[in-house]
Amino acid sequence: MIHPTALVDSTARLADDVEVGPFSIIGPDVTIGAGSVIGPHVVIKGPTTLGKRTRIFQFASVGEDCQDKKYAGEPTRLVMGDDNVIREGATIHRGTVQDRSETTIGSRNLLMAYVHVGHDCVIGNDCILANQVTLAGHVTVGDYVILGGLAAVHQFCHFGDHAMAGGGSIITKDTPAYIMINGNPAEARGLNLVGLKRRGFSHEAISALTAAYKMVYRQGLTTEQALVEMRSRFELPEVEHFAASIERSTRGITR
Incomplete structure (x- = not known):
C-alpha cells in the first residue's frame, strides 16, 4: 500500500489500509485514518491528524509551517475530519500559538486545485472551495459554504453557514449565514436560495x-x-x- 519510493517517518501513524503514492513524504507526528489515499508527490508535515477516507492528490502540501513571521517553530497542529478531498497543489498550514495553535477542517469538504488555507483557519463540514480560493490566517468558514474560484478572504473574516461567494470575490468583511456575495469588494447579492x-x-x-x-x-x-x-x-x-x-x-x- 506504500510505494517503495515514498518516505514515511517511523513515528507516523498510518492505518493498515492507507495508500501512499510514489515520492510522497510523510513526516513525524502525522496520523492518517483508515481508507485514506495519499497520491504521488504529496508532502504531509506534523503534528497533523487526518481522518478516515481522506484523499489527497499530487503536489499538495499539508500541515506545513505557517507563513506568519511571528512563527518560531512551535509545535502547532492541523486537524482534519473524515471524507475530505484535497486536490492538486493545495496548501494547508498549521496554526500559531498567537491564536488557537491549530488549523481545523471538518468533514466531507472539497478543496479544489491550488486552494490555500492559512494558519489558524477553521472550516466546518460539507464545504466546497473552488480552484485557487485563498483563505488568509484566522478565517472561520461555517458549514455548507461554497467559495467560487479565485475568491480571496481577508484574515479574521467569518463566513456563515450556507453562505456563498462568487468567483473572484475579494472578501474583507464578515458574511452572515445564508447570504450570497460577489464582487471586488464583495457585496451582498441576496440569499443563497438555490443552496x-x-x-x-x-x-x-x-x-x-x-x-x-x-x-x-x-x-x-x-x-x-x-x-x-x-x-x-x-x-x-x-x-x-x-x-x-x-x-x-x-x-x-x-x-
Missing part, C-alpha cells in the same frame, strides 16, 4: 429569511433595528441563526 432549496429548507423558513434579509439590506434600518424587527416577527431557528451570525461579526458585515 437553501437543495438542502431542504422549508418554504416557511425561506420566506422568513427573505423578509429578514430585506430588513438588513433593503429597508434602510440600522443593523440593531433590523435585528429587533426580525426577532419580533419571526421565532424560527433559521432566522435566529441569521441574526446571531450578524451579531458575531467583528469586522462588520458585507453590505
Whole structure:
C-alpha cells in the first residue's frame, strides 16, 4: 500500500489500509485514518491528524509551517475530519500559538486545485472551495459554504453557514449565514436560495429569511433595528441563526 519510493517517518501513524503514492513524504507526528489515499508527490508535515477516507492528490502540501513571521517553530497542529478531498497543489498550514495553535477542517469538504488555507483557519463540514480560493490566517468558514474560484478572504473574516461567494470575490468583511456575495469588494447579492432549496429548507423558513434579509439590506434600518424587527416577527431557528451570525461579526458585515 506504500510505494517503495515514498518516505514515511517511523513515528507516523498510518492505518493498515492507507495508500501512499510514489515520492510522497510523510513526516513525524502525522496520523492518517483508515481508507485514506495519499497520491504521488504529496508532502504531509506534523503534528497533523487526518481522518478516515481522506484523499489527497499530487503536489499538495499539508500541515506545513505557517507563513506568519511571528512563527518560531512551535509545535502547532492541523486537524482534519473524515471524507475530505484535497486536490492538486493545495496548501494547508498549521496554526500559531498567537491564536488557537491549530488549523481545523471538518468533514466531507472539497478543496479544489491550488486552494490555500492559512494558519489558524477553521472550516466546518460539507464545504466546497473552488480552484485557487485563498483563505488568509484566522478565517472561520461555517458549514455548507461554497467559495467560487479565485475568491480571496481577508484574515479574521467569518463566513456563515450556507453562505456563498462568487468567483473572484475579494472578501474583507464578515458574511452572515445564508447570504450570497460577489464582487471586488464583495457585496451582498441576496440569499443563497438555490443552496437553501437543495438542502431542504422549508418554504416557511425561506420566506422568513427573505423578509429578514430585506430588513438588513433593503429597508434602510440600522443593523440593531433590523435585528429587533426580525426577532419580533419571526421565532424560527433559521432566522435566529441569521441574526446571531450578524451579531458575531467583528469586522462588520458585507453590505
